[in-house]
Amino acid sequence: MFSIPKQIKLSSEVHSFKYITYYDSAGNIIYRINHQVSGKPLPSLIFQLIDEEGNTIDSSYVTIAQSLNYDLTLSVKKAQNLSSSPFAITSFQQEFEFIGYYNVSNLVVTGIPGKSVFLSLTIDLQSQKQNYQVFLEINLRPCIRGEIYIVYEDLTQNPPEKLYSCNQCEYGTYSLVYPSLNNTSIDCKQCSVHANCPGGHIIDVKKGYWRINDQTDEIIECINAPQNCLGGQTNLICSQAHIGPLCESCDIKNNYSNTGNFECGSCGNKIINSLKIVGLMLFYIISAKLSVDGVISRLFYILDKRDNYGVVNVLDQYTKPHQ
Structure with missing residues (x-):
């Protein structure tokens, strides 16, 4: 059985x-x-x-x-x-x-x-x-970004039928285009010397270079502050506290401010910063008052001295004819 x-x-x-x-x-x-x-x-x-x-x-x-x-x-x-x-x-x-x-x-x-x-x-x-x-x-599934259409003809059919495979861009090449059967002539592009391309749609920007987002292949050198440009594959390619074109601006929304040429630092605690500002204001007010007081005292001294000098001159002029 x-x-x-x-x-x-x-x-x-x-x-x-x-x-x-x-x-x-x-x-x-x-x-x-x-x-x-x-x-x-x-x-x-x-x-x-x-x-x-x-x-x-x-x-x-x-x-x-x-x-x-x-x-x-x-x-x-x-x-x-x-x-x-x-x-x-x-x-x-x-x-x-x-x-x-x-x-x-x-x-x-x-x-x-x-x-x-x-x-x-x-x-x-x-x-x-x-x-x-x-x-x-x-x-x-439809071909995705980083892939291109390769066209075949099925000669076993009469008339021959067009068939398509989805081929991912190889190492050293890339494609950022979203492929469509309406446009099958798209080719993979050669990687920039300022980036590494592992294949598909990935562009790994090198340090010291910047691009606006991962939808573009336009790569720009960070001439003024290359240390701010970390590179990478995503949109987050600036060092901490830096944002904007070429990573030259400070991330104000996250409490960073300019501390030098293309340099940013933490603003710190808001209360402490407020106290610092008040302290600076008081310092400038007191300094200004002391400065003004000094000027006034100097003026009074000069005027007083000038008055005394004037009296002496009058007496000299009065006594000279009688000598």
């Missing part, structure tokens, strides 16, 4: 990615995989054979199947009875052997980003005049 396969099932125990299981109107089981990149390998899929009692069939069934001339090969093809947008299975391997399970790996589907395609995975047991089938719905 041995188990007989009843269905194929995607293993839920070994997959780290998320998928959705549903049934169509004909009762077919369909596994939906979202956010797949067109032209890139699907995640490895482990399928199991399930018997009529719901148990998993293991590798011991291989010997039995061989003795009965059962062909357990799993074939991946386009699903003919489900509506799909144009696509092609562009991976070399499209058939997989049973080793206690099916490891469907390195499967590549190239289609139209933003559309869905359907695959059928079938075991055709001709000796039993029975086949086991399961379907995959692959939602191809």
